[in-house]
Amino acid sequence: MRVAFVLDGAPAELEAGEGEMLVDALRAAGRLSVRETCGIGVCGACAVIVDDEPVSACLMLAAQVDGRSVTTVEGLPDDDPVLQAFTQAHAAQCGWCTPGMVLTVKAMLADDPQIDRERAAEGLGGNLCRCGSYSRILDAVQLAAELTLKED
Amino acid sequence: MRWHAPADLEEALLLRGVHGEDVTVHAGGTFLGILMNQGLIAPPALLSLGRVAELRGIEVARGELRLGAMATHLAVERHPEVREGWPMLARAFGLVASRRVRAVATVGGVLADADYASDPPAALSALGARAILRGPGGERSVSIEELILGYYTTCIRPDELLVEVRVPPAPERAVYRKFVSRSSEDRPCVTVAAAHGAAGLAVVVGALAERPQRFDDLCAAAAGDLAAAGAREQLAQDYAARVEPIGDARGSAAYRRRVCAVEVRRALEALAA
C-alpha cells in the first residue's frame, strides 16, 4: 500500500510491501542509520521518533506511519545538542547503537530537561550497547542536558 | 496480507463480524510484530484499530477508571488521574519493556495477547478490573481471570473486540512487585500484585505460570490479620504451595516457587506497612 508521511521534515511517500516493517521501508528509502539487531523491540538500534515518541521500527508496520511524522537521526541539524554531546563525550565505540541512543536521549530530555544519571540509565534501559559504552553515553546525556539548557 | 484500517468502532466491529478468524486484530502491533518477524505467524489480513479514536480514551466516571482498548501503556502510566487514583496500576504499566514499546503497546493488546510475563494483567486482576468485549450480540463484561485462559489464550470470540477495561475505585492499599533474575531490563521471573481494601484482600502472582495466579480462598481466610507477621508468612507459604510454576531461562519451577513465597510476603508487608 501507498504510505504518505513526513520523513525528517519533508513530505515522503513509499510503497509498503505486505507486512513490511518500518525499519525495512526506511532502509530502502536510504535511511541506513536505522538498523535492525534484535527484531523484537528490545535493543533500540532501530529506534525512530514517530510524531513525538521514540518507537521500535522493527515492530511497527510501515503502514502504521501513514499520515504521521517520522524523524531519524539523519534529520537532526549539526548543532543539535544531543549530537554535539555524543561527539564531545566520545560516547561511541562501533557506533551501531548510537543513532537509537541519540533519539532516545532527545525524547528523554524533552520530558525531563534536568535528568540525573540514575534516571537517564533507567531511560536508556531499552537501548543496548554491546560495546559497553554506557558510562560515556550517560556522560553525553548530562552534557546534552547542559547544552540544551544553554540553547533555550 | 490485507490491511483493514477502519475509521471508527462501528466499522471495526462490522469487519470483525464479517471476517472473524480470517483477520488478526492489530492494536499497537508490538506483539504481532515479534511473531511476524520470527516467522511464527503470517496472517492473511490485519484489522488495524489504529484509526479508531474512540478507543483511545482514558477517563474516570463515577469513581471507576475506564481505559480504552487503544490507550497506550505510556498514556496510562502518565495520565494524571491514573497516577493519582491508581498509582499501582500506573507503576505496573510503566514497568513494561521500554518506553518505545510502551508508546505503542495498548491496554487491549496486552490483555488479548495474554503473554504470561506481561505486567499489566496481574495488576489489573488484583484491582478487580473487568474487560468489556463487544460483538454482534452486544457487550459482555469479564474479569481478568475469566478473560485469560492460558498461554496466549483468551475467551474473546472471533467476532468480538476487547473495547475497554474498567477498573473499580482503587482499594486503600495496593502494591506491585517485579522480581527479575538477570539483567535489570529482563522480563520478570515473578511478579506480585496485591490490593487490600473494602473488597477484601487480593493477591495475584504473575510471570511464574501460564496465567496470573490468584487464590481468593486463601486471601479471604487471611485478610483479617495482615498486621501479624506470622499470618503474612503463612499466606505467602500457602501461595507458594498452591502455584504451579513453569521453568525457563529466568528460573526453574522450584526456584520460582521459593521466590513466590518471598515476594508475596514482601508484598503483604508493604500492604501492612
Add this chain to the structure above:
Amino acid sequence: MRVDPRARGAVRYSVDADMPGQLHAALVRSTVAHGVVRGIDVSGVAPGVTVLLPEDVADLPLYGCQIADQAVLAERPRHAGDVVAAVAAPTPAAARAAARAVVVEVDELPAVFDALDAAREEAPLLHEGLSVSDNDAAYFGIRPVAGTNICHRFRIRHGDVEAGFAAADVVVEGTFRTPAAAHVPMEPHATVARFTEDGRLEVVTGTQTPFNMRMELAAMFGLDEEDVRIVVPPMGGSFGAKTFTRQEGIVAALARKTGRPVKLVLGRSEEFLTLNRHPSIVHVRLGATRTGDLVAKAVTCWADTGAYADCGPGVAQKMGFAAPGPYRIPNCWVDAHAVYTNTPPNGAFRGYGAMQSIWASERTMDLLAARLGTGPLELRRRNLLRDGDAYATGEAMHGTCFEELLDRAAAAVGYEHDPAGKGLCLVMKGMQTPSRASIAIEREGDGYVIRCATTEMGQGARRSLALLAAERLGCRPEQIRVPDPDTDRVPYDTRTTSSRSTFMMAGALAEACEALLEDGRRGHGTIVNDGGLDPDTGQGVASTHWHQAAGAAHLEVDEETGRVRLHRVHCAVYAGRVVNAPGAALQNEGSMTMGLGTALFESVDFNEGQVTNANLSDYNVPTARDAAALTHELVEREGAPIHGLGETALPPVPAAIGNALASLGIELYDLPMTPERVLEAIDRRAAPSPEPDLEARRR
C-alpha cells in the same frame, strides 16, 4: 564541532554494502544435532530462486582455520543449525521464504553434547580422521588424539608436580564450569561476494581476520591468494564472532553458481548457531605450605569446541597456559583439551580461553586462602610474579606490575578495611605469539594515508593509528586517513585479535614513519614477535608480553532470593602507555560490561543440542543500569611499551564477584552466578557438604 559520523549514523558497515545486480541469500539449516542428509526436496521453492546443494560444492575441499574439518554445506550435519543448503533470490524476503520451502530429510545419528561425555572412547565420533589445516592460523603444534573427539591437547610439565603436592601442607581442589555464551555483535554477520569477469573472488565482509580468510577462500576455490580480495568495512561489534571463515564460503559458492553477486545477512537467531564461546570444565588442584607459599598446581581443562574445531585448539591452548596464573609455582602440570560436541561451533571470544581458566584458578586461590586462614589479598601478594621470576612455561617475566594493580584494585573497594562482601582477582593474559604485522604509509595531498589490515570493530584502531602516526610525523591526526582494509592494497598482517594490534602495529608504524621521513613519499614497516610453546611440555615463550590486571568487587546478597546487588566492581589495568585516552577507557568499560554479563547471567542454553534462547529477550546482555557499578583505572609507566586493552578487563569481573560471594560463605563453582545458583550455594553453606564430585555434578 563536526558531528561524529557514528552519532549521525553515517558509518557504513558490511550490512550496508551492496553490489550491483546482487541476489539475496538465506540458509537452510539442519534441525537435528547429528545425522546424514538423505534427500533435499526443492519442489516447493518458487521459480527464479537458485538453490545451492551439497553436489554443487562437492569439488570444494574441507576448510577450517586450524583443522580442516568443515564442508561448505554439510552432508552430515553435526549440530542443530548446521547449514545443509542455501538459496539465492531477488529479495531477502523471497530468499527467506524459499529457504523455508526447502525440505531436508535427515537420518539421525547418535549425538553427544557434553565435553566429558564426548571425550570418552565410546562416544559417537564427530569427525573421522583429522587433518591439521595449512592456514596461517594453525601456527602451533596441533595434537589431535586419533580415534577420539579430542582435536587438540596441550600440556605443561614444569617441575615435579607429585613431589610438589607431597611437600604441600594444604591442598584444595575444585571443578569449575562456564557455559556457552553469545558474542551478540549488534551488527549481524553480513557478506556480499562476487566473482569478477577475470575470475577473481571479491568479498566485502565483517571480519577480524582478512588474510586468514583470503588464504582459506583461495584454497577453497582453487585460486591464487592474489585472486581473492577481502574488503572489511567497520564492524558493528565483533568480540571474536567475526573471525576466520564463517558464511563467506557459502556466499561465494552461491555467487559462483548464480554468476551474480550474492549478499547474505544473518538473522539474530542464526547468530546463536554460528559461533559461541567455548563452554569449559576446569579442574584445579592447588597445594601450598602452611606459610602460604604455593608449591604445586595441577589443572585439567576441557574446552567444548562444538561441531567444528575453528580456533578451538588455540583457545584450549590459551586456557592451558593461562592456568598457572600470575604466581610463582615451582611445580605445575596442565592438560588442556579441545573436544568436539554436537553443538554450534565455539571460537574466539573476548578473553579467548583466559576467562575460563582465570575463573577456576582465582576462585581456587580463595578456597586456599580460606583453608590456610590467611587473607586472599595477602596470599596473592605473597606469591605473585615479579620481574625475573620464571613462569610455568619457563619464560622469564618482565614488565610485571601485579602488586601495584592488586593494591589499587583492593584500595578501590576498601578491601583492607573490611573484606566482607568483597573479592579480588588477578589476571595475566597472553598476546598472540608468534605473529607478524606490516603497515605502509604514503603521502596523500597535504596529509598521509595508512595502508593497514587492522580492522575496525569499535575498538578505535584507526584513531589510535592516526594519533601515533601524527605524533611521529608532526602533523594533526585529521591529516591521516585510514581506509577500510582491502587485501589488494594493504600489507600482510596476522589478524586483529588478542589485543595485539595497538602494540604490534605501533611498532610497525614507527618503522614505517621513519622510512617515510627518509623516502619523502612512502614508508613500510614490519614487526615480528617470535615464540611459541612445545605442545607436549608447554615450555617456550607463550607470549612476548603479557596483559595484566586486577579486579575487586564489593556486593551484597538478598539471601532470600539469591539476587546479587553490586556496590562496585573495579578493575586496575596495565596499559604501559595510553595512546587514545577515550578509546582506552571505553575498551576497559566494554570489557567489564561483558564480564558482568558473563558473571551474572549470560548463557546460551541447550536442550539436546537445540539452542533454547536464541533471541535478545531470552538471552540477556547488560544494560546501562547493570553497568552502573563498574569503575576502572589505567596504570601507565613511563617509557613502557603500549599494551593492548581489548580484553584484559573482562576476566577479572566474574572471579572478583565470585570471590566476594565466597567471602560471605557463598561458594560458586559454575557461571553464570544466577540468583538461583547463589541461593543453592546459600543452602549448601547452611548444610556444609564436600564439593560434589565431577561425575555427580554432570548428571
